[in-house]
Amino acid sequence: MSETTFVEAIAASLARAMREDERVIVLGEDVAEGGPYLATAGLAEEFGRERVRNTPISEGAVCGVAVGAAQSGFKPVVEIMFIDFITLALDQLVNQAAKAHFMSGGQLSVPLVLRTQGGAGQRNGAQHSQSLEAWLTHVPGLKVVMPSNAADAAGLLQTAIADPNPVVFVECKALYFRRETVPDPPPAVPIGRAHTLRGGKDVTIVALSRLVGDAVDAADKLAADGIEAEVIDPRTLVPLDLDTLARSVRRTGRAVIAHEAVTAGGFGAELAAQLQAAAFDYLEAPIQRVGAPYTPVPVSPPLEDAYRPGAREIEAAVRVALEWGEYDAEPWDKGAVAAP
């Protein structure tokens, strides 16, 4: 075991992949300088500027170059510095990368990793703080990975680079600099397998990325009241390990889904739909969703703090799920339902 941070684990994992396979190349704005968060620190020094390529601020073309190089047998890891800028690369990602294998009848494949990071908390305002992963899960052909800790980030990055398909690797800036203990070297983590962090019989909390830590904190707090919450991190959104999630919800009968993205249209909506279909007869309460309100991310500190969902919101949602159906409906409620 060794001590590291999320962002150091990413840099180490990239270096390891580049050492093992010379077809792995890294492209993006400032990557040869390490980038603003140092996720590519040291790579240009070890592998040179042919394989670690600084690019102009041309997200569309840079993503396209990575797709073209991938179609020609290379394994590019392209960095989009903030997920907010993925808007500029979506043509290449959605219309080219995601569909090349399909539309060519299987002749082409796109072994591409697009690394990016999202999330609020650094007072960066509405164009540098979004959580847009749900958009990407709507496009068949893309895989979407969202690690919540350094060990998973390192292990999933190895697997993503080895995958013959385009993988969008969504990191979270708020997780980058915490000290964490990870196995040395971190083992590969398969894409499409959820991780159960904590067992419990009363409620299932499904949390993504930064909210995984908050879910564990909430579960600790609830435990003091005798409530046993199970916490599951799907780790990858596409493909989704629905089996692990559904098995848990069938056992607990209650589910809370938590992510930092805006609740409306967030990936939690898809999770809730899949879980209710897979566990309808076992549900004791409507599935609860925790996410951000329906506004752009505010920049002012008290507003941004209030905007970001966390352990408090998860705990509250768990209590709603548990209290649901605790009392029989009042007679006047029944009458209201029965009235024509």
Next chain:
Amino acid sequence: MDRHVAQALLRTMWRIRLFEERVAQLKRTLVVHGLIHLSIGGEGVAAGVCAQLRDDDAVYSGHRAHGHAIAKGAPIDALMAELMGRADGVCKGLGGSMHLVDKEHGFMGATGVVGGNLPLALGSALAQHLGGTESVTVVFFGDGAVQAGHFNETINLATLWNLPVIFVCENNGFAEFTSREEHSTIERVSDVVAPYGFERETVSGSDVPAVYDAFGRFLRDAREGRGPFLLECLTYRRRGHYEGDQQKYRDAAAEDEWREHDPIARLTDSFGDDAATAEIEREAAAEIEAAVRFARDSPFPDPETPATLVYAP
């Protein structure tokens, strides 16, 4: 021009011309499906460029791609089957007219999003450069793509990185329904890239030997790892933007004007051997009819096929 080369070019142009004329018929009877963009009048560019390429050279194209695929060596019967949405299509019936791919012959792909192919081609050239090969990448695009953001981004990167890519612009004077002068104040695409300082040339796309020679010069340098280059070919779009386009925006061309632009007629006139050129046309026609029979006999894809090709195994 060498007589064997000229014959080969004429043969390629006839194969494209007759393939596309047949496709136009089949589109009217809905045997061929989807949006169909024909390159009739512009065959000389595909022929003059691709005749000098090898299978390990990559070609990317756009929505008007049939001619480029044929000239690069894609099998005509599988192309016809693809346009009919059949299982024996070059993409198993999942690509269609705007998304043809024939990797075996280095036809790395057409794309339906105007300008989207430009950075893909640059990525291919980057792979060729890093792989230390002498193969090159060619990307065909129309003058309409020049106003897309991808164009400037890609040209800038290609220049910055000196990659072995040859940009071939087919400037037919129209972006979809609208003439170039309504899209840009710069008439020549070769002028658009002038500040980047790399080698560029504008030729008549109807003059096939001129296309062949200009491209050949760029290709020799690109094989040695130099680039980028831009070849602008002024072409004549005989038909509408797509089949079914009523073309209210343009006047019907007089037949003598068409004759002057027709790359096949111009090359044929320079031959002075009517029997030989007629034989080339006859052979191509027979090949197209065989392709139509092959495609009509091919089944539609299995309903299970799409789900098996979303992800590479």
